[in-house]
Amino acid sequence: MRLIIQIPCFNEEQTLPQTLAALPRHIEGVDKVEWLIIDDGSKDRTVEVARAHGVDHVVGFAQNRGLARAFMAGIDACLRLGADIIVNTDADNQYPGGVIEALVAPILKGEAEIVIADRQTNLVEHFSATKKVLQRLGSWVVRQASGTDVPDAVSGFRAISREAAERMFIVSDYTYTIESIIQAGSHRTAITSIPIRTNDKTRESRLVKSIGSYVARSVTTILRIYTMYKPLKAFIGLGMALAIPAVLLSIRFVVNYIMEPDLSRHVQSLILVAILSIMAFQSLMFAFLADLIASNRKMLEDALIRIKRLDRAREGIDTSRQGASFESRERVAAPQEVER
Numbered sequence: 001m002r003l004i005i006q007i008p009c010f011n012e013e014q015t016l017p018q019t020l021a022a023l024p025r026h027i028e029g030v031d032k033v034e035w036l037i038i039d040d041g042s043k044d045r046t047v048e049v050a051r052a053h054g055v056d057h058v059v060g061f062a063q064n065r066g067l068a069r070a071f072m073a074g075i076d077a078c079l080r081l082g083a084d085i086i087v088n089t090d091a092d093n094q095y096p097g098g099v100i101e102a103l104v105a106p107i108l109k110g111e112a113e114i115v116i117a118d119r120q121t122n123l124v125e126h127f128s129a130t131k132k133v134l135q136r137l138g139s140w141v142v143r144q145a146s147g148t149d150v151p152d153a154v155s156g157f158r159a160i161s162r163e164a165a166e167r168m169f170i171v172s173d174y175t176y177t178i179e180s181i182i183q184a185g186s187h188r189t190a191i192t193s194i195p196i197r198t199n200d201k202t203r204e205s206r207l208v209k210s211i212g213s214y215v216a217r218s219v220t221t222i223l224r225i226y227t228m229y230k231p232l233k234a235f236i237g238l239g240m241a242l243a244i245p246a247v248l249l250s251i252r253f254v255v256n257y258i259m260e261p262d263l264s265r266h267v268q269s270l271i272l273v274a275i276l277s278i279m280a281f282q283s284l285m286f287a288f289l290a291d292l293i294a295s296n297r298k299m300l301e302d303a304l305i306r307i308k309r310l311d312r313a314r315e316g317i318d319t320s321r322q323g324a325s326f327e328s329r330e331r332v333a334a335p336q337e338v339e340r
């Protein structure tokens, strides 16, 4: 059992040493604990500092590409290195490294595939009242969109089993947190949470530059990913929202017309009915188109999972434990063939 702790870093020479100092080297039930950083084009000494403080693997980009891509590059690297469990934490020492043992416990016991640390944001002293309300509201929306019960949707402190990591594909540039939950919900990945208390703030958030833009980006992500994974629900819902007023208005028109057959007096509502009906019909067509694209995506995801496994098999990583995994129970054919 191999655990890799990954940390996305963008100019983190200041806080990386204290973050690394708190990370565990040994965990009960895990044979090997390794550390990996993803350097997202840092201009400071992040990489040197990481190496000097015992980081085992460094991957990264020459230029800044944003947290979501860095996160995925880390996941990919960890899988290639043969990680059975991946823990993601932040470089600003926001999350207590000592909790990692508890964070991976549900995965070790086979009770979950993704464990998300719940920061209990209502208890965080340096969060403003507005931020607390938005965090609560945002997490609630993500729960509805994903069909999961994750209390803290944007927490970056997570443990992920190999099978869940293989199924994770992030298309956003900005952050992976919300997208990965909606995706996991649609994949029926077992997600659980454990409550934690965060450390004191070491610096201002780099991701949340202003609350307004953060909310706008989050809403866009939720809409985008929701329509990607639940296209029928989203577009038929929209179609219904347009069709219902169209029907009501046309009933109103007919009643009015019978009572007072002077067409010119009611023609406005008839025009509105026509416009709404066309839009409703188009939404319905969109629903089928988007559903078609979504089913293609599912097949692509399956193909990519197999490619990742072939990659690992080629690099000589033992995949024998896959027989007992969640994934192989779902898709029986894939892993055994890779082993040979």
Ligand SMILES: Nc1nc2c(ncn2[C@@H]2O[C@H](COP(=O)(O)OP(=O)(O)O)[C@@H](O)[C@H]2O)c(=O)[nH]1
Pocket: 007, 008, 009, 010, 011, 012, 038, 039, 040, 064, 065, 066, 067, 068, 070, 071, 089, 090, 091, 092, 094, 156, 204, 205, 206, 207, 208
């Ligand atoms: N790869 C990458 N990581 C980033 C970027 N901005 C922030 N991070 C990392 O994302 C994590 C969280 O960032 P932080 O500024 O603490 O945001 P918070 O989640 O709002 O506290 C840290 O590990 C940062 O180094 C970026 O542009 N690229």
Ligand SMILES: [Mg+2]
Pocket: 090, 092, 094, 205
């Ligand atoms: Mg932070």
